[in-house]
Amino acid sequence: MGELRPLGEDLTQESRALAQALRELFEGLDVSVRRYAARHRRDPGTFSRYLNGTRLPPWEVIMGIMTDLAEHRGTTVTPEAIEFIRGLHGSAFDSSSSPKHAVEIIEQQLADADHVSRRSSVRGDILGDALLERQNRIANLEVRLSQMEAALTTERERAGQLAAAHPDVSELRGERDVLRQEVTRLGDELQAAHEQRDAAEARCDLLERQLAAVEHPVALPAAPPPLRMPKVLVVDDQPDNLLAMAAVLETLDQELVTVSSGRDALKALLLHDDFAVIIMDVQMPEMDGYETAAHIKRRPRNRDVPIIFLTAMGVDPEHTARGYAAGAVDYISKPFDPWALRAKVAVFTEIHLERRIGPSEGTASRPSSA
Secondary structure (H helix, E strand, O other), X not given: OOOOOOOOOOOOHXXXXXXXXXXXXXXXXXXXXXXXXXXXXXXXXXXXXXXXXXXXXXXXXXXXXXXXXXXXXXXXXXXXXXXXXHHHHHHHHHHHOOHHHHHXXXXXXXXXXXXXXXXXXXXXXXXXXXXHHHXXXXXXXXXXXXXXXXXXXXXXXXXOOOOOOOHHHHHXXXXXXXXHHHHXXXXXXXXXXXXXXXXXXXXXXXXXXXXXXXXXXOOOOOOOOOOOOOEEEEEOOOHHHHHHHHHHHHHHOOOEEEEOOHHHHHHHHXXXXXXEEEEXXXXXXXXXXXXXXXXXXXXXXXXXXXXXXXXXXXXXXXXXXXXXXXXXXXXXXXXXXXXXHHHHHHHHHHHHHHHHHOHHHHOOOOOOOO
């Protein structure tokens, strides 16, 4: 990850132009990819893909490179340079927005979730073996202790002495207590590994449904009277982002509730109900997405509403782990792909309708996988 990777194959002309411009900027920093990624707490693999054109970087990442280069050279970023790169970024985004690109995004998320599931399963097997080994050792110690204590008691009764703890017995008891502590720790770790595997498996199922929704778009089933279609809550402190998401999601025929802060999101959840999904920006002033999600999950009324985190920081393990811990069930990167976002919202809406009106009615319009 130290050096720049070659430009990706099959890039669009626009993506190639943006990647080449970013590479020229980055090379002026005289720093390795890994070191620069560490400096900004980003995943080096994700950052490397930004620079070889295989993944479109968020605008915040590009501005960070230009700002760092200006600081490195002791200059300032000119408005002309910003607008030039912004134009390249916009063209690359427009050219990459397609069902194929959305499939690539979701397939990568599926691969990541599958990796977590397999890794958790392996860890669970190792922990299970270790737990069983400790339990067997404890059982053997219990037998030895019983035999030793019985023998000592018999000897002392014959000699007319009070039974007292023998040094060997005390040592075995101490070893047993240590093993019991290890069994408790291993049991907790095993349960955590199983929960992580189950959560990853649930994400895999969800992502496979999203892939199907991209590859075979279908109209969402209508809610039977007197019920209405569920709502979508969109939370972002940038008005342009709210407008862009509203434009993308308007084709799903759902009511959008848009707010610009975490506090407003909490208020909206009190004033409205029947949300199918919440799309929330991670980086917001005052109350960020993580804190807002934690507040939402503490409310019995809203804790089951799925949250999609919208992030400009790249979907790397550190941020996804923190997001899942806060209660998110899905991620999408800025600049978001319209096809991927629609597919994710459509699937969560479909799941919501299945729970509300029954699976037989809620999935009637889904095409056969055959």
